Each structure stands twice: as structure tokens, then as C-alpha cells.
Amino acid sequence: MPSTPPPAPAPQTYDELLAELHRRGRTLTPSQRRLAERVMADPEGIAFMTVSELAHAVGVNEATVVRFAAGLGLDGYPGLTRLCRERLREQAQLLSRYHNLEQLTAEGGDPLERAVALDRANIARTFARVAPEQWRETVSALADAPNVHVMGLRKCHAPAYLLGYLLGMLREDVRTISAGAGGLTDELRRVREGDCFVAVSIHRYSAETVKALAWARSRGARCVALTDNPGSPLTASAHHPFYVDAAGPSVLRSMTAFTALVQALATGVAQERGLDARSTLLREEELLEEFGVYVTPES
Numbered sequence: 638m639p640s641t642p643p644p645a646p647a648p649q650t651y652d653e654l655l656a657e658l659h660r661r662g663r664t665l666t667p668s669q670r671r672l673a674e675r676v677m678a679d680p681e682g683i684a685f686m687t688v689s690e691l692a693h694a695v696g697v698n699e700a701t702v703v704r705f706a707a708g709l710g711l712d713g714y715p716g717l718t719r720l721c722r723e724r725l726r727e728q729a730q731l732l733s734r735y736h737n738l739e740q741l742t743a744e745g746g747d748p749l750e751r752a753v754a755l756d757r758a759n760i761a762r763t764f765a766r767v768a769p770e771q772w773r774e775t776v777s778a779l780a781d782a783p784n785v786h787v788m789g790l791r792k793c794h795a796p797a798y799l800l801g802y803l804l805g806m807l808r809e810d811v812r813t814i815s816a817g818a819g820g821l822t823d824e825l826r827r828v829r830e831g832d833c834f835v836a837v838s839i840h841r842y843s844a845e846t847v848k849a850l851a852w853a854r855s856r857g858a859r860c861v862a863l864t865d866n867p868g869s870p871l872t873a874s875a876h877h878p879f880y881v882d883a884a885g886p887s888v889l890r891s892m893t894a895f896t897a898l899v900q901a902l903a904t905g906v907a908q909e910r911g912l913d914a915r916s917t918l919l920r921e922e923e924l925l926e927e928f929g930v931y932v933t934p935e936s
Contacts, residue, residue: 647710651680651724654717655867657709662873668697672705676717677867684721688714752885759882759894764901766880775877776905778859779804782833786824786858788814788849789837796863796895797837803903807910807917816845825849830857836875839865839883839890850874863895 648654658665658673665673675695676683683691691714692699706717779785785804789797794815801813814824828834834853838846842864851874854860862875865883872878881898883890910917924930 647716648720651720654709654720659867659872668695668701669705669708671695671697672702674868676721679866680721680724684718684725686718752891755884756891756893759884759891760897762882763880763894763898771877771879772905775861775879776902776909778833778861778877779835779902780808780906780909782831782859784810784812784827784829784832785835786812786814786828786832786853787835787837788816788846789863790816790843790846792890792892793837793839793843793846793895796892796899797835799896800835800837800899800902803899804906807903807907808913809917814849816849821845821849825852828853828856828858832856832858833861834858835861835863836871837863837895838869838871839881840869842870847871847874863898 648657655677658677661673672691672695675691686694688699688702692702695702703714706714709717711717711720785801785808787797787801787804789795798813801811805811805813812824812827814821816824832853834850836846836850836853847870850860850862850871854874854876860875860877862869862871862878863881864871864878866880867878869878869880879898881894883892883894885891
């Protein structure tokens with residue numbers, strides 16, 4: 638049975654609750670781990686769930702839920718929901734948009750309107766979570782690291798490719814890892830201490846991406862994760878995790894907020910690099926013109 642970690646002060650905020658759950662990590666039992674993952678991934682839902690509803694959703698009994706909350710130093714299950722509701726109050730404007738979105742979806746609105754409403758909420762909620770200090774440190778790593786490696790597979794290949802492409806226009810030594818034809822280990826061999834490694838993956842998480850990020854961290858790389866919630870397996874290896882909303886109007890998840898975040902990161906790198914980025918872009922334009930890459934409109 639997992640050992641019990643030393644007692645810690647009871648969490649006073651949702652962020653402190655997340656930190657405590659991460660601290661306990663593998664010491665949690667399987668049932669507790671399922672509860673922790675739900676708390677990290679869905680504070681909005683838990684804020685208004687009863688004990689029995691959460692127990693049923695996670696597949697445990699009600700007593701386990703109560704013991705889980707009390708074990709965190711909270712005032713039972715009400716203490717857990719209180720922190721989740723306070724989290725919602727901190728984002729009152731975003732919560733209002735979310736409720737409007739739920740209403741639109743429930744009413745079976747036009748698919749185009751639903752998609753637009755969802756993606757507006759996805760972008761707003763994603764950027765609201767970004768801490769200024771984390772943003773600055775991530776942009777600096779992308780701008781100044783000797784090499785930048787970007788990896789995203791399957792549905793996450795598109796935002797990963799876009800980030801690699803944009804960064805490659807602003808600086809040298811940027812590699813987008815495709816893991817094609819069994820060449821993942823060849824590409825990972827180039828990762829060095831001090832490099833920056835960016836991994837992009839959402840549920841269901843690519844096993845190769847998760848392993849690659851963990852390996853890059855073990856090599857001393859500065860690791861960035863673009864993923865969907867704090868329960869993501871990428872979080873454990875990331876110095877800088879970014880949680881991106883991907884709600885879609887159907888069974889397909891939306892990558893719009895990922896694209897917006899990637900473009901914002903590239904903009905931040907361009908500002909950070911200043912004249913160096915401008916020089917790189919000018920050389921790129923000269924090459925594009927010399928090789929006639931784009932069609933020139935006839936006069």
C-alpha cells in the first residue's frame with residue numbers, strides 16, 4: 638500500500654490544492670488518483686456535484702470521496718467544492734461565457750454558431766490560465782536555448798508543426814520531430830542539456846510524446862507542455878505546462894486554442910529576439926524571392 642506523505646497545511650486556494658495533489662503524486666491509491674485526476678481536470682463540474690455524483694462519475698464509493706477530501710486537510714467534501722467554486726468566482730467573466738455556451742449547445746443551435754462559441758470560450762479560458770512569469774520564462778527559453786525541439790503526433794501534429802515553422806523563421810536550430818519511419822530515437826539523440834523541448838498532446842495522449850518529454854527532461858532540457866489539463870501525463874515532466882481548452886461541437890476536439898497559443902508564443906519570441914529575428918526574416922525573404930517560391934501577380 639502506498640506510503641502516507643508527511644502532513645502539509647490544508648490548501649486554501651484551488652492552486653494550492655493542485656500543488657498538493659501533484660506533491661502527493663504516486664503516493665495516492667488508485668481510487669484517490671482517479672479522484673485527483675478528476676479534480677485537476679474538471680473543477681467546474683465538481684463545484685456543483687454532490688458526493689454521490691462524483692463517486693459515481695469516478696467509480697468509487699461515497700466514503701472514499703469523503704476520506705479523500707478530509708485527507709487533504711479540507712473540511713470534508715464541502716471544503717473541496719468550496720475551493721472549486723472559488724476558482725470559478727475568480728474567472729467570473731469566463732464562467733458567464735461558459736454558461737452561455739452550454740445554453741447554446743443545449744438548445745441545439747446552428748453548428749457554425751456552436752463551433753464559433755466553443756472556440757471563443759476555448760481561447761478565452763486558455764489564455765486566462767497563463768501566468769505572466771511562466772509566459773516570460775517560456776518565451777525566453779524558446780528564444781535563447783541553443784536548440785528548440787517541437788513534438789506533436791497525430792491530431793497534435795498540426796499545432797506542433799506550426800510552432801516549429803514559425804520559430805524556424807525567427808531563429809536557427811529549430812527541429813520539428815515527426816517520429817516517422819521509426820526515427821524517433823535518432824531525433825531524440827540530438828537533444829542536449831540547455832535545449833528547449835516542447836511537447837503537444839491531448840487525451841488520448843501519445844505514448845511516444847509522453848516518453849520523449851520525460852527523456853528530454855532527464856537530459857537537462859527545459860521542457861514545455863501544451864496539453865489539456867493538469868492530469869495529463871505530460872505535466873510530470875514539464876517545467877512549464879500550459880493547459881489548453883479543446884471543447885468541440887461534436888466528437889472531434891478543437892485545436893483552435895492551440896493554434897492561438899502557438900502564434901502568441903511565436904510573437905513573444907519575435908519580440909524577445911528583436912533585431913536578430915528581423916535579420917532572420919530578411920534572409921528568409923531574400924531566399925523566397927530568389928527561388929521564386931510564391932506566385933508573383935502579373936502586372
